[in-house]
Amino acid sequence: KAGVTQTPRYLIKTRGQQVTLSCSPISGHRSVSWYQQTPGQGLQFLFEYFSETQRNKGNFPGRFSGRQFSNSRSEMNVSTLELGDSALYLCASRKLTSTNTGELFFGEGSRLTVL
């Protein structure tokens, strides 16, 4: 069974540019969430999508956005990049049941460097 796939794995951008990251969840998993991981702030929740709708959002500025497609694949976008956006962006998927809240399957991440 294929795991969560994130692309690209590494990318370098300059301040002011925008970036789009992609995530393909495990087959059958309808929930996709995104996290930012940095040495200073640790792991922080960005947002969660299922059924193509954002269900939950963390405390990030509007420059961070996402969407989900009908096949459950998700993308996140960061516009007007800042140096502080340099981070590992992790995607996680979850099969929706009433008892598995928090049991997430993570991808390997997309490492973004902003110069």
Next chain:
Amino acid sequence: GDSVTQMEGPVTLSEEAFLTINCTYTATGYPSLFWYVQYPGEGLQLLLKATKADDKGSNKGFEATYRKETTSFHLEKGSVQVSDSAVYFCALSEETSGSRLTFGEGTQLTVNP
């Protein structure tokens, strides 16, 4: 709001030593508690979980017990191996938070042969 506090790291042990990584939490409701592990260059993997007070989660020789009275979920292993070297994250989720996890800072564990 919710928060998770882990013991300060990094932790360095010799092979076959006993491991404890402390985790305490603050939550408004009745959270589920998790330990995730991140090996170098990889994403996070769920190690174990507990969903209610006094539950014990266990996996691969690791154990943690949900202690409501002390709001703790300490991770233990009786005999660590070199392959256990990784970063360990304690996390919680509230009943209505879906995939929104609150993570601790992470503890880097290095096991030397």
